[in-house]
Amino acid sequence: MNILPIPAFHDNYIWLIETQAGTAIVVDPGDANAVKQRLQQRNLALSAILVTHHHPDHTGGIDELTEHYGARVIGPANSPYPNIKEKVTEGETVEIDGHSFSVLHIPGHTLDHIAFYCEEEAALFCGDTVFSGGCGRVFEGTHEQMRDSIDKLRTLPASTRLYPAHEYTESNLRFALMVEPENEALVDRVNEVQALRSRGEPTLPCLLENELQTNPFLRWDQPGVIASALEREPSAAREAVFGIIREWKNQA
Numbered sequence: 001m002n003i004l005p006i007p008a009f010h011d012n013y014i015w016l017i018e019t020q021a022g023t024a025i026v027v028d029p030g031d032a033n034a035v036k037q038r039l040q041q042r043n044l045a046l047s048a049i050l051v052t053h054h055h056p057d058h059t060g061g062i063d064e065l066t067e068h069y070g071a072r073v074i075g076p077a078n079s080p081y082p083n084i085k086e087k088v089t090e091g092e093t094v095e096i097d098g099h100s101f102s103v104l105h106i107p108g109h110t111l112d113h114i115a116f117y118c119e120e121e122a123a124l125f126c127g128d129t130v131f132s133g134g135c136g137r138v139f140e141g142t143h144e145q146m147r148d149s150i151d152k153l154r155t156l157p158a159s160t161r162l163y164p165a166h167e168y169t170e171s172n173l174r175f176a177l178m179v180e181p182e183n184e185a186l187v188d189r190v191n192e193v194q195a196l197r198s199r200g201e202p203t204l205p206c207l208l209e210n211e212l213q214t215n216p217f218l219r220w221d222q223p224g225v226i227a228s229a230l231e232r233e234p235s236a237a238r239e240a241v242f243g244i245i246r247e248w249k250n251q252a
């Protein structure tokens with residue numbers, strides 16, 4: 001399986017998966033033209049579209065793509081986006097051209113948000129739930145839902161590669177350093193990311209192992225993150241740490 005980013009809009013990535021059958025799967029295609037150009041460049045037919053949640057920058061190109069290619073559209077069963085043809089929920093497995101994707105329900109950013117996990121490739125397509133160095137804003141769910149969703153993702157193998165939908169890594173890591181300024185792994189990651197971006201290269205995919213060491217939203221139960229959160233809100237309970245740092249990030 002070959003997985004390539006298709007840049008779209010200001011900072012989106014639409015993920016293109018080339019299958020063993022010589023077809024393509026795309027994840028969250030907000031921009032149909034960007035997808036069509038890449039498919040033409042690589043001489044691929046579009047087999048399926050995976051949808052993580054209903055926001056327009058993830059779904060805006062689907063109608064045009066299905067009209068042109070007739071692809072399967074697979075997404076959350078409870079999504080307000082109306083044109084999902086194959087509705088899936090937690091625990092189901094999707095089979096596409098010789099590849100299997102397990103469905104994880106990860107609400108918080110939106111209530112319909114799901115992720116697709118390909119165990120054979122150790123690849124997780126996580127939409128706007130987890131970014132490198134950060135997590136999505138909590139628009140429809142609660143901080144507790146988002147924390148629990150991310151906690152579910154923390155149980156995946158550390159070798160899992162994460163394929164988020166946005167190039168937010170530099171700004172996320174600037175905030176992460178505010179939370180854990182003495183985290184040496186985080187300082188190393190900042191330097192690595194700055195070098196990548198200076199060359200115009202993507203910072204994604206990222207390894208779950210590295211996120212567990214550097215991403216404050218995967219580290220809400222670690223002493224340094226707890227101390228920073230309680231410094232902002234000394235009377236808060238530890239259960240509130242995730243919400244405190246998420247609100248802090250909103251204001252940063």
